[in-house]
Amino acid sequence: MSLLKVTIDGKTIEVEPGTTILQAARQIGPDVAPPAMCYYTKLKTSGGYCRTCLVKVTKGSEKDPRPMPKLVASCRTTVMDGMEVQNYSSEEVVEARKGVVEFLLINHPLDCPICDQAGECHLQDLSYENGRSKSRYEFKRRTFEKIDIGEKIQLHMTRCILCYRCVKVADQLTPGRVHGVINRGEVAEISTYIQNAVDNEFSGNMIDVCPVGALTDKTFRFKSRVWFLKPVDAHRDCDQCSGKAVVWKYGNEIYRVTGRKDQWGEVDEWICNTCRFEKKSPSDWVEEGPRKINRHSVISQNHYGSKTRFVASPESLPQKQLS
Amino acid sequence: MKSLSNRSKVVSDKNMTLLEGAYLPAVVKGLGITLKHFFRRPATLKYPEEQREFTEVYRGKHVLKRDENGAERCTACGLCAVSCPAEAITMVAAERKNGEEHLYREEKYAAIYEINMLRCIFCGLCEEACPKEAIFLTKEIAPADYEREEFIYGKDKLVEGVEPAKRIDVSKRQDR
Numbered sequence: 053m054s055l056l057k058v059t060i061d062g063k064t065i066e067v068e069p070g071t072t073i074l075q076a077a078r079q080i081g082p083d084v085a086p087p088a089m090c091y092y093t094k095l096k097t098s099g100g101y102c103r104t105c106l107v108k109v110t111k112g113s114e115k116d117p118r119p120m121p122k123l124v125a126s127c128r129t130t131v132m133d134g135m136e137v138q139n140y141s142s143e144e145v146v147e148a149r150k151g152v153v154e155f156l157l158i159n160h161p162l163d164c165p166i167c168d169q170a171g172e173c174h175l176q177d178l179s180y181e182n183g184r185s186k187s188r189y190e191f192k193r194r195t196f197e198k199i200d201i202g203e204k205i206q207l208h209m210t211r212c213i214l215c216y217r218c219v220k221v222a223d224q225l226t227p228g229r230v231h232g233v234i235n236r237g238e239v240a241e242i243s244t245y246i247q248n249a250v251d252n253e254f255s256g257n258m259i260d261v262c263p264v265g266a267l268t269d270k271t272f273r274f275k276s277r278v279w280f281l282k283p284v285d286a287h288r289d290c291d292q293c294s295g296k297a298v299v300w301k302y303g304n305e306i307y308r309v310t311g312r313k314d315q316w317g318e319v320d321e322w323i324c325n326t327c328r329f330e331k332k333s334p335s336d337w338v339e340e341g342p343r344k345i346n347r348h349s350v351i352s353q354n355h356y357g358s359k360t361r362f363v364a365s366p367e368s369l370p371q372k373q374l375s
Numbered sequence: 376m377k378s379l380s381n382r383s384k385v386v387s388d389k390n391m392t393l394l395e396g397a398y399l400p401a402v403v404k405g406l407g408i409t410l411k412h413f414f415r416r417p418a419t420l421k422y423p424e425e426q427r428e429f430t431e432v433y434r435g436k437h438v439l440k441r442d443e444n445g446a447e448r449c450t451a452c453g454l455c456a457v458s459c460p461a462e463a464i465t466m467v468a469a470e471r472k473n474g475e476e477h478l479y480r481e482e483k484y485a486a487i488y489e490i491n492m493l494r495c496i497f498c499g500l501c502e503e504a505c506p507k508e509a510i511f512l513t514k515e516i517a518p519a520d521y522e523r524e525e526f527i528y529g530k531d532k533l534v535e536g537v538e539p540a541k542r543i544d545v546s547k548r549q550d551r
Contacts, residue, residue, distance in 0.1 A: 165452030165506050166483045274468045274483050277453035353457050 056133040060084045060107075061141045073126035073137055074105050078316060085316075086139050087149075087178050089156065089263050090215035091127035093318055098220050099127035102213065103152045104178060108145050111136035123148055146182070153183035156213050159193050160264070167211065169265030171278040171350045174317055175213065194238075201231065201244055202251055204270050204329045205259060209241050212266035218242065218258035225322060226252035242266070253292055256328040260311045260319045271329050272308040279350045281307055286337035293324040299337055306332045312343075431547040434497045434512040437490055437528070438535050438543045442480050445537040448509035451485035455501035455510055463494035464501060480507075488533060492517045492526040502548070511545040 055066035060077045061084040067076045075093075077085040086107055091099030099105075105127045109120035114134030123145060126137070139145055157179060164170040196209035219232050219242070231244040259267050281300040288295045298313075299306045309328050311319035331337065345352045394400060420427055429435075440448050451468035469486035471479045478484075495517075501510050520526060535543045 163481070165450045165454070166481050170452070274451075274470050276468075277457075279457050280453060350457070 054133075056131050056135075058131040058133075058135045058137065060137045061139050067131060069130075071131055073107055073109075073124075073129050073131055073135075074099075076131050077107075077126065077137075077139065082315065084139055086126050087174075087182065088127055088316075089174060089178065089213060090217060092217050092220070092261055093316070095217060095220040095261070096224060098217060100125055101216055102156065104149060104156070104182075106145055106148050106152065108138040108142045109135060110138055110142075149182045150184055153179050154187065154189075157183070157187060158189050159210070160213065161193065161195075161210050163211075167265035168268045168273060168278075169211075169262075173265060174263035196241065199244070200270070201267070202255060204256065204325065206268050206270045206273065207242060208266050208268065210266075211264050212242055213264055214240055214242070215263055217261040217263070218267055221258045221261055222252075222255070225254045225257060253324045253326070254322055256325040257311065257319065257322045259328075260313070263317075269308055269329070271332075275307050276302055279353055281351075283343040283345065283351065285312065285340040285343050287340065288327065288331060288337050290324060290327055293327060294321045295323070295327060296321050297323050297327055297337075298343055299339070301334075304334055306334060306337070308332075429514050431514075433514045434499045436492075436513055436515045436517040437495075437501070437533055438511050438513050438545065439488065439530065439533045440509055440511060440545065441535055441537060441542070444477065446476070446478055446480040447484060447534060448480050448507045449485045449488065450479075450481040450483050450507055450509070451488070452506060454504040454506060458500045458504035460498060460500065461494040461496050463491045463496075465489050465491075485530070488530050490528045490533065492528055493523065508549070511543075511548050513543055513545065 056069055056071070057064060057066050058073070058076050060073070060080055063080050063084055065076055065080050067079060071079075074086060074088060074091060086105040088099070088105045089102040091102075091105060103125060105125055106123040107126045108123055109129070111117045112120060112135065113132030116132075117134075126139075156175065160175065164173070164176060167173070170176065194210070199207045199209065201207050214233065216233065222231055231242065233240055234243045235241060256269075259269050262268075278300070281302050283298050283300050286297060286299045288297075296312060297309050298311070300308045300310065309323070309331065311321065311323050313319055442448050451466050453466065453468075456462075456464040456466060465487075466485045466489070467487040468483050471482050471484055497512065499512050502512055517526075517528075535541060
């Protein structure tokens with residue numbers, strides 16, 4: 053099969069047939085890649101719920117150059133040969149995304165100072181980069197009681213944006229799921245089947261895939277803030293998973309263990325609950341070295357003299373250094 | 376090399392004139408300068424009897440505010456600590472238990488909150504960063520002490536009292 057040519061924000065790339073616009077944009081780079089809250093490369097059938105990845109297709113294909121009548125979800129739309137897409141260069145897309153962010157924040161509480169996800173929250177980044185600074189919502193926000201999903205995971209449904217990622221994890225990663233989404237529309241919520249505990253060895257991964265602080269690690273609850281910790285790549289021999297993880301250290305103490313996330317905030321390799329929740333002694337892990345953190349991330353703030361490597365993103369460097 | 380400030384004087388070893396060699400005019404001139412300062416306003420004050428007038432937004436010792444119901448506003452989010460250029464602030468968070476709602480405003484609170492006053496440079500960035508309007512700098516001066524340990528201020532020294540009389544007014548710093 054021949055490669056398809058697609059132009060996104062004026063940048064052209066050739067991709068395999070069947071590639072979605074979002075994946076093609078990610079191949080070009082973070083400058084043109086639309087943000088995504090529900091799409092997750094490693095979870096099948098994910099995407100299509102949150103609408104943050106909306107883009108404008110100004111030219112359908114080489115054969116049919118008519119533009120698409122409405123903005124399309126780039127995570128679910130596959131590219132055609134000669135397609136031309138506008139993301140950040142389109143005023144309409146930027147404005148629509150602002151609206152989407154406002155909708156996502158309608159029921160989301162403003163409890164970032166309390167939330168353990170703050171600092172690595174995708175919704176925080178999304179609203180900071182693409183949202184309005186004020187909400188126009190005047191009505192009562194929906195709230196829920198906190199629920200314990202199993203011993204180590206806490207579900208705070210108030211913060212949930214219904215991205216379905218955790219449900220896909222339960223479906224695809226763990227056989228025989230015990231939690232899903234009940235009800236519809238405004239009253240939809242993540243629930244376990246009659247409060248059944250999720251006691252699968254890989255259930256902890258739903259903490260990593262959750263873009264907000266709805267699913268959090270109870271062993272790390274209120275222990276520290278992510279920006280006080282030093283992320284270190286580490287591995288251990290595990291008979292259930294790859295054992296490749298990130299340990300978040302404060303001094304010599306390991307506060308929590310997470311999967312290794314790539315540039316798009318997606319976990320490279322799933323890790324098991326034993327690695328995640330029970331191996332918190334430095335002797336359990338073989339350290340590989342400090343993790344690379346973008347120096348604009350809050351995680352890299354105020355680490356004077358620490359050994360963490362903070363990499364500058366190319367666009368942040370002065371032009372002189374680049375040339 | 377050319378001077379950067381343009382204020383340096385070139386030293387020469389020329390011989391003094393008769394008037395300069397007599398020294399007495401220079402001595403009188405010097406005494407004149409001394410005498411002039413008797414009639415000037417002194418640069419110092421007789422502290423603590425006299426106190427200097429402070430601006431309304433002076434940045435002195437910190438206070439951790441309570442809300443109108445007397446509950447601590449601080450939720451130990453750590454933004455003050457991460458914004459602090461001197462790394463003077465540390466804290467340990469804890470979860471609020473049932474029945475403690477009158478003590479702490481949010482479900483998380485600072486069990487330990489310490490500011491090292493020897494490190495603090497009173498820049499006010501902690502106040503700027505605080506999302507809960509919990510920490511403010513007051514007009515009070517952090518007092519001197521003999522022991523270094525005494526300069527690590529815990530919650531006992533930082534949190535304001537519950538009684539209305541013990542509340543510390545920070546409205547001037549809020550209105551800016």
